[in-house]
Amino acid sequence: MGSVVSELENAGIKPSYQRVRIFEYMQMNRTHPTADQVFLDLKDAIPTLAKATVYNTLHALAEKGLIRELSTVQPSTRYDYAAEDHGHFTCRICNRIYDFPYDFDSRHSALSGFVVESQEIVQKGICQACLKKAQQNSAFP
Amino acid sequence: MGSVVSELENAGIKPSYQRVRIFEYMQMNRTHPTADQVFLDLKDAIPTLAKATVYNTLHALAEKGLIRELSTVQPSTRYDYAAEDHGHFTCRICNRIYDFPYDFDSRHSALSGFVVESQEIVQKGICQACLKKAQQNSAFP
DNA sequence: TTATTTGTTTGGAATAATTCTAATGTTGTG
DNA sequence: CACAACATTAGAATTATTCCAAACAAATAA
Numbered sequence: 001m002g003s004v005v006s007e008l009e010n011a012g013i014k015p016s017y018q019r020v021r022i023f024e025y026m027q028m029n030r031t032h033p034t035a036d037q038v039f040l041d042l043k044d045a046i047p048t049l050a051k052a053t054v055y056n057t058l059h060a061l062a063e064k065g066l067i068r069e070l071s072t073v074q075p076s077t078r079y080d081y082a083a084e085d086h087g088h089f090t091c092r093i094c095n096r097i098y099d100f101p102y103d104f105d106s107r108h109s110a111l112s113g114f115v116v117e118s119q120e121i122v123q124k125g126i127c128q129a130c131l132k133k134a135q136q137n138s139a140f141p
Numbered sequence: 142m143g144s145v146v147s148e149l150e151n152a153g154i155k156p157s158y159q160r161v162r163i164f165e166y167m168q169m170n171r172t173h174p175t176a177d178q179v180f181l182d183l184k185d186a187i188p189t190l191a192k193a194t195v196y197n198t199l200h201a202l203a204e205k206g207l208i209r210e211l212s213t214v215q216p217s218t219r220y221d222y223a224a225e226d227h228g229h230f231t232c233r234i235c236n237r238i239y240d241f242p243y244d245f246d247s248r249h250s251a252l253s254g255f256v257v258e259s260q261e262i263v264q265k266g267i268c269q270a271c272l273k274k275a276q277q278n279s280a281f282p
Numbered sequence: 283t284t285a286t287t288t289g290t291t292t293g294g295a296a297t298a299a300t301t302c303t304a305a306t307g308t309t310g311t312g
Numbered sequence: 313c314a315c316a317a318c319a320t321t322a323g324a325a326t327t328a329t330t331c332c333a334a335a336c337a338a339a340t341a342a
Contacts, residue, residue, distance in 0.1 A: 014309085014319085016308085016309090016318095016319065018319080018320070019319090026220065026222045027222055030221075030222060030240075032219040032220065032221050032229075032238040033219065034217045034219055034220070034299090035217070035218065035299085036217065036298095036299080038220070048320080048321065048322095049320090049321085050321045050323095051300090051321095051322090052300090052301080052302085052320075052321070052322080052323095053319080053320055055299095055300070055301075056319080056320085062220070065223055066222075066223055067222055067223050068220065068221045068222075068223045068261075069218055069220055070218065070219040070220065070221055070229055070261070071212040071213070071214060071229070071261045071263045072212070072213050072218050073211050073212060073213050076176070076177065076328055076329085077175065077210055077211065077213050077328085077329090078174065078175055079167065079173065079174060079175070079176070079179070079199050079203070079209065079210055079211065080167075080171075080173050080208060080209045080211055081167045081207075081208055081209075082206055082207055082208050088173075088211060088212070089252055089255060089257070092258070097173040097211065098255075099171075100252050111230055111239055111268075111269070113269035113272065114230060114232075114239075114266055114267065114268050115266040115267045115272065116230070116264045116266040117233070117265055117266040117267070118209070118264065118265045118266070119262070119264045119265075120209075120211070120212045120263045120264075121260070121261070121262055122212045122260070122261045122263055123257045123261075124258055124260075125256045125257045125259070126255065126256045126258070127252075127255050128252070128253075128254035128255055131255075131256065155289080155290085155338090157289095157290065157291085157337085159290085159291070176328085176329085189291080189293095190291090190292085191292045191293060191294095192292095192293090192329090193291075193292070193293080193294095193329090193330080193331085193332095194290080194291055194292075196328095197290085197291085216298075216299075216329080217299055217300085218299085
């Protein structure tokens, strides 16, 4: 409990009751839940909980690196002609997607007994063009 | 043109006019477009084109491996407590997400001048549990 | 050719995830 | 205590995607 609070504080997030409970939930439930699952599982304990709070909190936690938002391409799915293998970098400012070469013969066999039909490397961050713009204006959050 | 048609045929997709135009578009526009972008860019040339057709076709192409659907977690974003680095395997049958160990110090530097804030390995396929069930009943498509 | 079957496209309605907004509530500070 | 800053709430709004029934096209059989 205390550790949850101080982890939040260390990350610069005020440990409100809701935030503590949501982060606690994420630590204890390693089930890769959706925002809705978090909401449903907590609303008995916190009857006034709003879904927007769950989204706000999950986004805040993800921004500080306390949780991860599993690979999504926001806001809508992007499609790519399937040429040679390559990784994808998504810029969180301009939302552009860049390809980068990636050597896939180092396939990580991972889970035995599973059929892997596709594999992808996904990076997120800020692209060069947006970094340049940022230097001229001011820094990004 | 002929090659587009025969690629579709080889993949077992009937080369209807719409499908040919959409696949052609994907080959010529390596911009990782959304379904909506494909729709908007083609509807002048194909005035009756329906968005559902774009979705149907993109899904069919992706299923046959002619294009890729860039890493999304469907239908809604999943969150994960950010412990040690690991990859994620999503089962396309039961939608469960499995962690697998992944060594991230082999970071692929990729694009120079870009700030990489997060990196993830994403696999999709069929998990062991669903494979087992499939053997008892019948095969998956 | 015509009739029949099979598969495709269309357009709009339905669904569902996420974001937005305005009002209310809470916390910390002077 | 008052005020400012921030958080939460509830529900409406937005938007991507799927669903559905009807119209259409192509392929096949009679």
